Amino acid sequence: MITVQLRPHHLLDIISQHGAGTPFEPSEYGHALHTVAAAVLADPQMNIEFVVDADDICAPCKHLVNGRCDDVLRRFDPPKSKQEYNDDLDRRLFVYLGMAEGATMTFARFLRLIREHLDGLEQVCTHPGEDAARRRENLERGLDKLQA
Ligand code: SF4
Incomplete structure (x- = not known):
């Protein structure tokens, strides 16, 4: 069986974008969000x-250099390493969701876990500059589409 390695917040971003109905397009960064999203959304x-x-x-x-993200989030003052931002966010998500780092589960099981923890989840996973209420709405829409 194929196992995909993902940061939890990357999967939440996929669910949220799917809920918003925004298509997944290739990025100039060259990352695989669009292909991973297509694969995961097609297979619970x-x-x-x-x-x-x-x-x-x-x-x-292109920002993955020697296994670490070298991108910088300039919306913070002072600017913040995206690697550190992502690591902090994902550690908070592991705690919030009661998951152990390295945990493995199907996408369908993860969707159930997100549904169980939906109230308050946006307080943990909303990105700076993003509207928390909109994040919550898009997550719920994504769940509704995927669990229908
Ligand atoms: S976290 Fe960094 S390395 Fe990973 S996709 Fe985003 S910009 Fe690229």
Whole structure:
């Protein structure tokens, strides 16, 4: 069975974008968000290993250098390393969702876990500059589409 390695927040971003109905397009970064999203959304039984690290979306990205993200989030003052931002976010998600780092489960099981933890999830996973209420709405729409 194929197992995809993903940061939990990357999968939440996919569910949220799917809920918003925004198509997944190739990025100039060269990362694999669009191909991983297509694969996962097409297969609820896809096995996923959850990591706090560069994942299968990062693998072809031009910002992945020696296994770490060298991108910088300039919306923070002072600017923040995206690697550190992502690591902090994913560690908070592991705690919030009651998951162990390295946990493996199907996409369908992860969707059930997200549904169980939906109230308050947006307080953990909303990105800076993103509207938390909209994030929650898009996550719920994504769940509704995928669990219909
Ligand atoms: S986290 Fe960094 S390396 Fe991974 S896809 Fe985003 S920009 Fe690329």
